[in-house]
Amino acid sequence: MTSVYKETLSSLKFDFFSTAGEWHDHLLEDILIAKKSIFIEIYRFRDDTVGRKFLSALSKKCKQGIDVLMIVDSWGTNVPETFFNPIKKHGGKVIFYEKLKFTWDFIASNHERNHRKIVVIDDNISHVGSANITEYSKNWRESIVRMEGKIAPVLKKMILNYAHNANNQFYKQNQYKKIVKFQDFLIIQDFPSIYQQKIKSHYERIIKKAKKEVAIISPYFLPGYKLRRLLAMVAQKSININIYIPNHSDVKMVDYLRDKYLGVLHRSGIKIWFYNGDNLHAKILMIDGKKYVFGSSNFDYRSFRYMHEIMIQGQNQILGGFIQEFIDETQKKCSPFDYLKWKKRSQVSKIIGWILLPFRHFF
Secondary structure (H helix, E strand, O other): OOOOEEEEEOOEEEEEEEEHHHHHHHHHHHHHOOOOEEEEEEOOEOOOHHHHHHHHHHHHHHHOOOEEEEEEEOOOOOOOHHHHHHHHOOOOEEEEEOOOOOOOOHHHHOOOEEOOOEEEEOOOEEEEEOOOEOOOOOOOEEEEEEEEOOHHHHHHHHHHHHHHHOOOHHHHOHHHOOOEEEOOEEEEEEOOOOOOOHHHHHHHHHHHOOOOEEEEEOOOOEOOHHHHHHHHHHHOOOOEEEEEEEOOOOOHHHHHHHHHHHHHHHHOOOEEEEEOOOOEOOOEEEEOOOEEEEEOOOOEHHHHHHEEEEEEEEOOHHHHHHHHHHHHHHHHOEEEOOHHHHHOOOHHHHHHHHHHHHHHHHO
16 A cells, blocks of 8 residues: 555645655655745654754755744754754744743643644645654654645644744633634644643544544553543444554553553453554544544643644545545554453553553653
8 A cells, every 4th residue: 555645625635644754755845846935833853864854955945035934842852942043044933832941840841842743835735744853753654644725824824823822821712722614624723721622522522423433543542531431432332443552652651551441441342453563653533434533633631631732624535535544554554452461461560550640641
């Protein structure tokens, strides 16, 4: 199966990328042909071979007079601000979201992060998905959708609003959390909030309406009690629920916490699949093989409560078919959850899971 799909719907053309490396190559092509503007909002941009390649390309576009704006997260993009001097000295703008505060409560003070991944070029090309701009993750299995057409100005406006207001407390208010409708798509923005979690609430609504099946792909699977109970209730209605997670994610502590809940979910009739290839980092929800949601949010406490995220829901049959094929191909590289093996897991793993439980909101 090729991991790049192309199709046109009304005023939109879609490409789908299933690895970060492949997406990097196509994104660089888009950057190099940019004529007016390049807006990038990304969680992780590293000083490595991939990051330096993008830095060089963006610097060249700045020299050509192209309007370049970047928003990076200070935690995810752990580089000095001088790293981006080649962009800034030629007129580009780089904004670091929430610089780290070195206080006694370091983790709590720095926990709200910008996890969104959006690129808009020339008011015509846009990229939204799960991947970062780093060397170490280039072989990970990801979910990135490239779109050509009039959705780009909509996403550009969201980036500009964020650039102007994200570090201001008022930007977390409800007026900035409205779901935006564009053609067949709903664009859901989420901002840190313990009490109002737009993406989580939206997931709950559409999962409740499932008639036949629910598929969830997430690298970090830590849903809260309410979501776990909902999934169990839906599964007990003979609705087929499949959850795809990496065999071993890049955050071992999350795996210990995740594993604690898997047996209970399995007993509820939920099918759990472990991906055996390179890290599974895609973020997808599919309902009844028709309605899909893709973007930056993980299926966990941290994304729902503490992160700035963006997810896009659609029902177009062609793009939905691409995503369903991606899910089917993912399953081919998976092993089913082994309940007996889970029961016999080491006492050390169980103890670590219990120790980490009070801190589950931070993973």
